Amino acid sequence: MKYKKPMNLEASLDGRIDHCLWCSKKVETRTSWQSFISNASHQYLCFSCKSLLQPLPKNCCVRCSRPLSIGGEHVECLDCRRWREKDNMGDTLEHNLSLYVYNESAKELISRWKYRGDAILALIFRTELRRLYLQKYWDHLPIPIPISDKRMLERGFNQSELLLSFLLEPLSLVEKLSMILTRMKGKKREEIPPAASSMLLRLMDEKKQSKKTRYERMMATENPFRVNTKCSSTIKAKNIVLLDDIYTTGSTLRRAATELKSHGARSVRAITLFRGS
Amino acid sequence: MISIRFVHVFKPSLNSTICLPETCSKESMEVIRGPSVISSLPQLPLPDSDHSTGSFNDPLYHSIQNKLYGKELLLNELEVTWEDLHPLLESGIVSIRSGLLPLNKTFRCHRCYTDNPKMFGRAPCSSCGSLCTYCRHCIMMGKISTCTPLLRWNGPSPVNSPHPHLKWEGTLTKGQLKAAQALKDSIEKEQELLIWAVCGAGKTEILFPGLQFALSKKKRVLVTSPRTDVVLELMPRMQKAFPNIPINGLYGGGTKKDPPASLVIATTHQTMRFTDTFDVVVIDEVDAFPFHADDSLLHAVYKSKKNKASIIYLTATPSEDIKQRVANEDLSSVVIPRRFHGHPLPVPRFQWSGSWQKDLNHMRLPKSLQKWCAHRIENGIPALLFVPTIEILEKVTSILKRKNPHIQGVHSKDIKRHQKVSEFREGVVPLLVTTTILERGITIPGVDVAVLGSEDNIFTESALVQIAGRAGRSSSKPHGDVVFFHFGKTKAMKKACQHIVKMNRREEGK
Numbered sequence: 001m002k003y004k005k006p007m008n009l010e011a012s013l014d015g016r017i018d019h020c021l022w023c024s025k026k027v028e029t030r031t032s033w034q035s036f037i038s039n040a041s042h043q044y045l046c047f048s049c050k051s052l053l054q055p056l057p058k059n060c061c062v063r064c065s066r067p068l069s070i071g072g073e074h075v076e077c078l079d080c081r082r083w084r085e086k087d088n089m090g091d092t093l094e095h096n097l098s099l100y101v102y103n104e105s106a107k108e109l110i111s112r113w114k115y116r117g118d119a120i121l122a123l124i125f126r127t128e129l130r131r132l133y134l135q136k137y138w139d140h141l142p143i144p145i146p147i148s149d150k151r152m153l154e155r156g157f158n159q160s161e162l163l164l165s166f167l168l169e170p171l172s173l174v175e176k177l178s179m180i181l182t183r184m185k186g187k188k189r190e191e192i193p194p195a196a197s198s199m200l201l202r203l204m205d206e207k208k209q210s211k212k213t214r215y216e217r218m219m220a221t222e223n224p225f226r227v228n229t230k231c232s233s234t235i236k237a238k239n240i241v242l243l244d245d246i247y248t249t250g251s252t253l254r255r256a257a258t259e260l261k262s263h264g265a266r267s268v269r270a271i272t273l274f275r276g277s
Numbered sequence: 278m279i280s281i282r283f284v285h286v287f288k289p290s291l292n293s294t295i296c297l298p299e300t301c302s303k304e305s306m307e308v309i310r311g312p313s314v315i316s317s318l319p320q321l322p323l324p325d326s327d328h329s330t331g332s333f334n335d336p337l338y339h340s341i342q343n344k345l346y347g348k349e350l351l352l353n354e355l356e357v358t359w360e361d362l363h364p365l366l367e368s369g370i371v372s373i374r375s376g377l378l379p380l381n382k383t384f385r386c387h388r389c390y391t392d393n394p395k396m397f398g399r400a401p402c403s404s405c406g407s408l409c410t411y412c413r414h415c416i417m418m419g420k421i422s423t424c425t426p427l428l429r430w431n432g433p434s435p436v437n438s439p440h441p442h443l444k445w446e447g448t449l450t451k452g453q454l455k456a457a458q459a460l461k462d463s464i465e466k467e468q469e470l471l472i473w474a475v476c477g478a479g480k481t482e483i484l485f486p487g488l489q490f491a492l493s494k495k496k497r498v499l500v501t502s503p504r505t506d507v508v509l510e511l512m513p514r515m516q517k518a519f520p521n522i523p524i525n526g527l528y529g530g531g532t533k534k535d536p537p538a539s540l541v542i543a544t545t546h547q548t549m550r551f552t553d554t555f556d557v558v559v560i561d562e563v564d565a566f567p568f569h570a571d572d573s574l575l576h577a578v579y580k581s582k583k584n585k586a587s588i589i590y591l592t593a594t595p596s597e598d599i600k601q602r603v604a605n606e607d608l609s610s611v612v613i614p615r616r617f618h619g620h621p622l623p624v625p626r627f628q629w630s631g632s633w634q635k636d637l638n639h640m641r642l643p644k645s646l647q648k649w650c651a652h653r654i655e656n657g658i659p660a661l662l663f664v665p666t667i668e669i670l671e672k673v674t675s676i677l678k679r680k681n682p683h684i685q686g687v688h689s690k691d692i693k694r695h696q697k698v699s700e701f702r703e704g705v706v707p708l709l710v711t712t713t714i715l716e717r718g719i720t721i722p723g724v725d726v727a728v729l730g731s732e733d734n735i736f737t738e739s740a741l742v743q744i745a746g747r748a749g750r751s752s753s754k755p756h757g758d759v760v761f762f763h764f765g766k767t768k769a770m771k772k773a774c775q776h777i778v779k780m781n782r783r784e785e786g787k
């Protein structure tokens with residue numbers, strides 16, 4: 001099956017993908033009529049690898065997508081309440097939506113993607129990420145969580161920036177149709193400026209998360225993020241949606257949110273691929 | 278950004294062109310090409326090895342020599358800077374080439390040798406500031422992109438090869454002797470050889486005389502197997518046989534960093550880092566996964582040997598390709614049809630079991646299989662039951678566990694795999710249900726073997742021969758029952774049976 005390649009990423013040099021991007025096993029190709037009009041219908045994973053990605057359970061914190069043991073509608077988890085009551089400002093991050101549970105397989109996948117540098121694995125998340133964005137955040141300005149220059153040199157790319165590149169792609173026919181059918185119709189699309197990936201800068205890296213205690217992670221004071229001075233007018237009064245790979249305690253996202261809000265952002269939400277616990 | 282670019286400069290002192298990082302080039306140098314991204318510079322001929330120019334006596338030289346000799350590595354694997362390397366590059370002792378070689382519409386990775394366009398990805402790269410192609414096939418060993426150089430050692434060898442003392446006091450059977458002689462001949466003549474030895478022929482012992490000969494001639498030897506289990510099992514046996522020879526054992530997860538030795542035992546994956554260094558390469562179980570599916574891995578093994586070297590293929594179930602080469606007299610071969618204890622191989626029985634899948638859905642085993650299992654458990658005979666898939670494995674195990682809770686099932690994704698197998702060895706687990714993961718390598722004295730659903734595609738001729746080869750391994754219990762429970766005989770089942778019968782009929786030494 002011929003696939004329409006997304007911007008900047010190619011998963012195969014001959015333009016054809018009939019193997020699983022994770023385990024390389026050959027995947028049965030189904031020629032579907034959808035593939036002609038949609039750039040989102042491609043299967044990047046084989047059936048058994050797909051089943052390793054575990055969607056979030058029904059019972060989650062309404063604000064941060066944290067899986068909860070007790071059910072019930074509109075439950076806010078303890079951490080989110082603490083964030084809200086931490087200082088008088090309230091919680092700078094309104095909301096986080098994640099796609100999957102951060103389980104052992106997710107750890108393996110992230111390590112290959114981010115640390116080994118297998119950049120094209122980002123494609124696995126393309127369809128779901130676009131769907132979420134088009135359903136809920138079409139009127140938001142997406143900004144990827146940046147990494148420091150030092151990290152950038154080590155890794156060669158910023159994983160969140162690759163996620164942003166999926167949102168910059170034009171709408172496919174199927175997506176246009178489904179947009180007409182959903183409630184996002186009528187809401188004004190927020191234009192994504194090409195500079196979206198450099199609106200927020202990261203001055204330094206944090207200590208490895210795992211080397212800190214939970215308390216340290218929540219309380220660390222110095223904010224590593226700065227709004228790019230050239231972009232501060234673009235941020236003013238905007239609803240912003242941050243993009244990142246993992247939500248663990250939410251402190252990274254909240255620091256980015258604090259910085260954005262102090263430059264006049266109206267609200268800050270987040271989409272993350274994985275929700276850790 | 279540190280976009281490292283490279284230049285080709287002519288070195289009058291070496292009378293040849295060398296590749297240097299742009300940052301190391303001086304104005305006095307005659308730049309022929311570049312600066313540019315490494316993969317867009319044409320390939321320079323590989324320098325001759327062992328030309329020792331200049332004398333370096335600092336610890337850095339020796340550390341680089343020990344890490345890099347016989348290999349091609351990334352700069353960060355060497356843990357040095359370009360500045361550290363500069364004198365070695367200028368003298369030609371270390372040379373640079375591109376990690377990826379551009380081909381028509383694809384690349385070839387100089388480490389894993391893949392040139393399959395599906396194994397390459399392209400993504401933005403901050404170190405060269407553009408879209409950059411990288412090899413996904415061997416990315417777990419460190420990323421190789423179009424902007425990544427590989428480093429190679431051309432200086433003298435650090436390998437210390439003492440005269441080998443063979444400390445093995447067994448005697449070889451007639452068949453083993455013949456194979457050992459053929460092996461020695463091939464090593465001497467730097468030729469290829471197929472050793473076709475039935476399961477249980479004692480193939481490690483066959484290697485001893487040949488390896489002793491090779492090591493005494495200061496040859497560097499690689500013994501490689503696709504499977505980590507085999508490497509782990511071979512290492513202590515080889516070390517015991519050659520107590521005064523240092524051995525490098527390399528496998529995924531192994532972290533020991535010894536100086537290069539004359540005898541290397543490595544998983545096939547680990548051989549990818551080697552280049553142009555071995556005089557003798559023994560490939561154990563050449564037909565086993567992942568070789569079979571993955572041609573590039575075989576090329577990577579070829580890359581690790583010197584131009585003139587001997588390659589020994591060691592297997593109980595040669596692939597059609599290899600058999601064809603023997604038939605065309607393109608490859609010499611020697612067959613050992615007898616086990617070391619002299620008894621014939623157990624011949625599989627076929628047992629029709631109807632639609633056994635339906636039985637499983639009703640949470641029961643086919644009657645014949647149930648009887649077979651009950652008999653082994655009652656009489657304390659260890660039993661291995663092979664099944665086609667993990668899903669079936671789970672069903673069968675849960676059915677059997679209701680009769681006997683000590684029964685266990687193992688598969689490739691089972692983290693308790695090694696523990697369960699050793700419990701089976703100790704007799705704690707009376708019957709072990711398994712996928713094809715245990716088709717090779719496992720040796721349990723007096724074990725009986727059954728296959729449920731032997732008509733499944735996964736049970737190829739060679740898989741079935743290997744499975745049958747689990748039975749009757751020890752000289753105290755040289756017989757064993759092998760049954761294929763099936764829902765329709767397949768070609769593979771019949772061929773496996775013929776294969777075994779033919780081997781049993783073959784006279785030793787013919």
Ligand SMILES: [Zn+2]
Nearest residue numbers: 020023046049
């Ligand atoms: Zn897969």
Ligand SMILES: [Zn+2]
Nearest residue numbers: 061064077080
């Ligand atoms: Zn929450």
Ligand SMILES: [Zn+2]
Nearest residue numbers: 386389412415
């Ligand atoms: Zn490679």
Ligand SMILES: [Zn+2]
Nearest residue numbers: 402405409424
């Ligand atoms: Zn690059």
